[in-house]
Amino acid sequence: MTTVIAHDTPPTLSHGRATEAAISIQHLTKRFPVHRGWKQTLRHPLRGDSTTALHQITCDIRRAEFFGLLGPNGAGKTTLFKILATLILPDHGTARVEGCDVVRDADGVRRVLAPVIADERSLYWRLSAHENLRLFAVLHGVRPQMLNRRVTELLEVVRLGEAGAKPAGAFSSGMKQRLLIARALIAAPKVLLLDEPTRSLDPISARDFRAFLRVEIAGRQGCTVLLATHNTEEALQLCDRVAILNRGKFVATGAPAALKEQFGDERYRLWARGADPTALASLAERGVVRGHPLVGERGPEGWSVVELDVPGGAPRVAQILQFLVGRGVAVARCERVDLSLADLIERVLQRA
Amino acid sequence: MRADGLTALSYRLQTISMLGGLVVTIVPLYFVARALQPVMTRAIATEGQQYFGFLVVGIIAFFLLTTSVSALPDAIRAGITRGTLEALLATPTPLPVLFIGMIGFPLLWTIVRGAIMLVSAWVLGAHVAWDRGVPALGILVLIAVAHLPFAILSASVIIAFKAAGPFSQGVLTVSALLGGVYYPTHVIPAWLHAISAVLPLTYGLRALRRTLLERASFGTVAPDVAILAGFALVLLAVSLLAFSWALRYARRAGTLAQY
Numbered sequence: 001m002t003t004v005i006a007h008d009t010p011p012t013l014s015h016g017r018a019t020e021a022a023i024s025i026q027h028l029t030k031r032f033p034v035h036r037g038w039k040q041t042l043r044h045p046l047r048g049d050s051t052t053a054l055h056q057i058t059c060d061i062r063r064a065e066f067f068g069l070l071g072p073n074g075a076g077k078t079t080l081f082k083i084l085a086t087l088i089l090p091d092h093g094t095a096r097v098e099g100c101d102v103v104r105d106a107d108g109v110r111r112v113l114a115p116v117i118a119d120e121r122s123l124y125w126r127l128s129a130h131e132n133l134r135l136f137a138v139l140h141g142v143r144p145q146m147l148n149r150r151v152t153e154l155l156e157v158v159r160l161g162e163a164g165a166k167p168a169g170a171f172s173s174g175m176k177q178r179l180l181i182a183r184a185l186i187a188a189p190k191v192l193l194l195d196e197p198t199r200s201l202d203p204i205s206a207r208d209f210r211a212f213l214r215v216e217i218a219g220r221q222g223c224t225v226l227l228a229t230h231n232t233e234e235a236l237q238l239c240d241r242v243a244i245l246n247r248g249k250f251v252a253t254g255a256p257a258a259l260k261e262q263f264g265d266e267r268y269r270l271w272a273r274g275a276d277p278t279a280l281a282s283l284a285e286r287g288v289v290r291g292h293p294l295v296g297e298r299g300p301e302g303w304s305v306v307e308l309d310v311p312g313g314a315p316r317v318a319q320i321l322q323f324l325v326g327r328g329v330a331v332a333r334c335e336r337v338d339l340s341l342a343d344l345i346e347r348v349l350q351r352a
Numbered sequence: 353m354r355a356d357g358l359t360a361l362s363y364r365l366q367t368i369s370m371l372g373g374l375v376v377t378i379v380p381l382y383f384v385a386r387a388l389q390p391v392m393t394r395a396i397a398t399e400g401q402q403y404f405g406f407l408v409v410g411i412i413a414f415f416l417l418t419t420s421v422s423a424l425p426d427a428i429r430a431g432i433t434r435g436t437l438e439a440l441l442a443t444p445t446p447l448p449v450l451f452i453g454m455i456g457f458p459l460l461w462t463i464v465r466g467a468i469m470l471v472s473a474w475v476l477g478a479h480v481a482w483d484r485g486v487p488a489l490g491i492l493v494l495i496a497v498a499h500l501p502f503a504i505l506s507a508s509v510i511i512a513f514k515a516a517g518p519f520s521q522g523v524l525t526v527s528a529l530l531g532g533v534y535y536p537t538h539v540i541p542a543w544l545h546a547i548s549a550v551l552p553l554t555y556g557l558r559a560l561r562r563t564l565l566e567r568a569s570f571g572t573v574a575p576d577v578a579i580l581a582g583f584a585l586v587l588l589a590v591s592l593l594a595f596s597w598a599l600r601y602a603r604r605a606g607t608l609a610q611y
Contacts, residue, residue: 087442121436131355
């Protein structure tokens with residue numbers, strides 16, 4: 001599948017261009033009450049402890065954009081999705097979907113946005129795929145004369161045309177995921193929320209599914225897609241932009257390539273012999289390298305691999321090499337390391 | 353409704369045993385009623401005079417009341433557990449329409465079961481005024497609507513606190529004992545009359561029996577029907593407010609899909 005690297009854009013659009021945004025989030029904050037045991041409740045009955053799930057989130061997502069949300073468990077991804085889907089009310093701030101406010105115009109939001117609830121149990125297992133879609137078509141107000149055609153079309157789109165009469169409970173996980181997508185697409189939504197859509201798929205099904213999302217959903221259907229995932233390669237393949245969420249805050253937003261440029265173009269790998277640990281440590285102490293250099297095991301001829309995070313990139317590396325050679329360290333090779341997105345996220349989170 | 357119907361009817365053994373069970377249930381009722389007829393004749397003089405018919409109509413109404421009170425909380429609880437509730441609430445369908453969809457099939461199915469029971473009773477000799485079937489059906493529907501608020505209150509408690517409240521079981525128990533299901537309400541001790549008087553079933557059953565067993569005109573049962581409709585209106589307004597509050601509470605607390 002072709003990797004799509006989007007044009008580099010600023011993390012948020014200016015207020016003047018807000019009408020271009022499919023989703024506009026301004027200072028969104030959500031706190032949840034902390035569940036307390038009997039002892040705590042009896043001791044302090046009136047105390048209301050809370051934990052912050054989202055803190056002052058601000059972001060605009062353009063129409064037809066494939067936007068990824070990355071971050072560790074508990075970062076706030078699902079909370080953000082549920083607020084956008086009108087299933088959770090925010091405490092502060094606003095969120096608008098195609099101009100409809102998620103609190104004041106929840107009905108309007110539900111008409112243009114569809115969350116793909118990844119839980120297979122949310123399908124009616126005793127009903128056929130056709131009946132499952134039919135039910136949600138009625139609930140979304142699809143006109144009766146259009147209903148059967150729309151359902152049949154969508155079953156074909158998600159490649160379940162031949163299995164349409166089978167009960168959903170008899171489907172494999174991949175087929176159920178595709179049916180969940182079809183259910184979300186039944187009313188031709190303008191915005192689609194995908195929460196870990198490939199979580200229960202095998203690698204081949206997941207790859208096919210990603211291709212399907214990119215080509216069919218983002219391409220042909222022209223949906224704005226918000227994708228929450230733990231799979232960084234998935235985000236890299238699919239998303240025009242990604243945001244990294246940690247403890248309820250956006251710690252980085254941008255095109256995957258731009259994030260790599262910003263956070264990931266500074267790791268260098270050296271093959272060195274006679275590297276003195278104190279020399280390497282002094283580099284860190286002077287702030288020439290970020291963190292402590294990683295020194296690999298020494299090979300048979302005494303060479304070992306040293307990885308350095310160098311703020312400032314290539315010009316600074318030349319100075320480091322000069323310094324090391326001056327201290328009697330032999331350097332056979334030096335190259336820039338291309339970070340995986342997983343490493344990148346780890347690094348972003350560490351810095352945050 | 354269609355989805356619920358297809359799902360329920362896909363459990364074939366359960367469907368067949370439920371229908372077969374109705375016919376089996378009616379036989380012992382017939383013999384019990386026949387044995388008690390001499391004792392009950394005076395007490396039910398204005399509600400059909402025949403105890404078998406009196407008992408069968410009472411049980412059919414109680415079936416409907418049970419469904420009316422429990423179908424919605426059951427559907428909400430199942431929806432939370434399976435995750436279908438979130439999917440339904442994320443659609444633009446208004447909440448009252450979703451409610452009707454959730455309880456539509458169980459109510460319809462109970463009416464079908466009631467009709468089968470009534471026909472079986474008629475075959476065994478119950479005096480049924482079939483020509484009064486339409487107004488009787490109207491009163492049955494009103495009984496269901498008047499008890500729906502208890503279901504909505506119960507569903508509100510489930511949505512907000514994840515546990516069934518006392519409404520469903522309380523209403524069922526009190527209605528069965530004091531609502532006139534097995535005996536007319538005027539035979540119960542005087543100090544319990546006050547409770548009987550605030551039960552919608554008391555008025556609904558009296559109107560239903562007079563219509564279906566006594567061939568009473570609408571004018572005769574109008575006062576009971578008016579009280580029943582009054583219960584329905586007031587309780588529905590209160591319960592919908594409570595549900596709206598519960599839903600907002602669950603959305604605020606983020607517990608809509610938790611159980």
